[in-house]
Amino acid sequence: MSQSLHDLYNEIVAMKIDLEEHLNNHELSPQVKQMAEEELSDLIATIEKIETGHYGVCEETGHPIPVEFLTFQPTVRSLSEMKTLLKYLKKPVFPF
Template sequence: MDTTWFKEQLQQSRKELLQHQSSHDRTERQDELSNYDNHPADNGTELFEREKDEALFNHAEKALHDIEDALEKIDNGTYGICEKTGEAIPEERLRAYPEARTVASIKQTGVPSDRPAEEDVLGGFENYNHDEDERETEFDGEDAYQQVARFNDTSLEYEEETGDTDLYGANGVESFEGFLSTGIDGYHGPDSVHVEQNEHYQAYRQRNQ
């Protein structure tokens, strides 16, 4: 197989990647001395852009490594040989992907086969209910549900009496606060206090007669 065309393609791809890396180095963002005046959304956008640039840079680094490896194989006469089986890689595959290391039928490795831990609880709490097992004493799924559900039975009313217990004082304040008031400018002496002739005042007078 004549490798001249493949070598030219690989060298062109390497040139473009090196130019891209050089441009990335020249336009790399500079850190600010302080983020105090930045909006959190701006900081989030900046972080996203940095992570995207880093991912693209890492991808380009790997692509450059594969190209260098393919060029080395061309020089030593091993280009186009599958690293796993030793078979010849079809020319159609090499033309589509000159950096190919294996034949297309080779299963890619490195893909995790374990399942997410969240799938363990998708069946519901009953999968973790050990109440029927007398030997089991752990805090199981049903216990967790019961612990949370008990808050639905809690009254929102605070029943303990504090302070005065008249019509106004039951809220935990002094009874005279129900009928004494000041103007918009607040308290500035006894003359600024007004007595409101309301039910709280009447109840206060009856209790203190």
């Protein structure tokens, strides 16, 4: 495992632990709890992928996900998810 991947792994594990503690020790609204649980699921899946050597591979096609995008969004699961996120990132929140 490269040093940068090792650092990312450690950061994601720390985020997972922090999120689990927050879910267990705080009263959250149903909407926030659902979003936190979905994020926790993404973190767990990312940790498993790093541990098994499948990190950065599209779940749908098996093609690599660009490293530049993984740097921006390390929990992305597929190229189609990446394209959807990019589509929304390019649109201004308030049209000019």
